[in-house]
Amino acid sequence: NAGVTQTPKFQVLKTGQSMTLQCAQDMNHNSMYWYRQDPGMGLRLIYYSASEGTTDKGEVPNGYNVSRLNKREFSLRLESAAPSQTSVYFCASSESGGNTDTQYFGPGTRLTVL
C-alpha cells in the first residue's frame, strides 16, 4: 500500500509557465484534497473533491484548477504560474469527507516560481 503519492517532488518554474501536479491514492477513498503550505504557516485548502466527478473551491482557489480524473487520481493545474504560488503542495485523501474523517497526506511537492 503506497498510500498517497505525489509527483513531482520538486519543480522550478518561470513566471507564466504552466504545470500539473499529480496525486494518486490506493486506499479506495472517496474524498481528495489539495493544500498549500507557505514557509512557517499552516496548510490552506485550495480545492477538494468530495467524490468522483465533483470538485469544489476551498479557501485559496484563485490561480488553480483541478481535475478528479477517476476515484484514484486528483490533479492540480497552474495555468500561469506566479511567484506568489511558490509553496509546498500537499495532496490528501479521506474515506468519506465527514466530520470524523481522517485525512492521509502525500509527501508534498515543493514548487518554486521564479
Next chain:
Amino acid sequence: LAKTTQPISMDSYEGQEVNITCSHNNIATNDYITWYQQFPSQGPRFIIQGYKTKVTNEVASLFIPADRKSSTLSLPRVSLSDTAVYYCLVYGTGRRALTFGSGTRLQVQP
C-alpha cells in the same frame, strides 16, 4: 466557521508530559476535534480525535471539557522525536471550513 487558537510554540524536555491547549469558542454541535502532527518536509499525520470527555490511544490523550470550547492534547513522556508542529482542527459543515491554522511548534530538548 469554527476558528481555532493555539500557542505558537512550546518547549519541553525529554521525559516530560506536554499539554497543548486549543481554543475553539464557536464549535458547532456536530463538530469533532482532531489533532494532526507534522514533521519537517512531511505531510501532516493523524494523532487523535474526539467529541467530548477524554479519548486515549497509544500515542496521546485528548481532553475535552463539557462546554467543548477548548481541547487539550496531552503527550506523555515526550522524546526528541516528538519535536514537530501540532495542529488542532475542528471539522465544520462543508470542506470550506477545513483549515489547519498555524499550529503549535513543539521543541523537545535533551
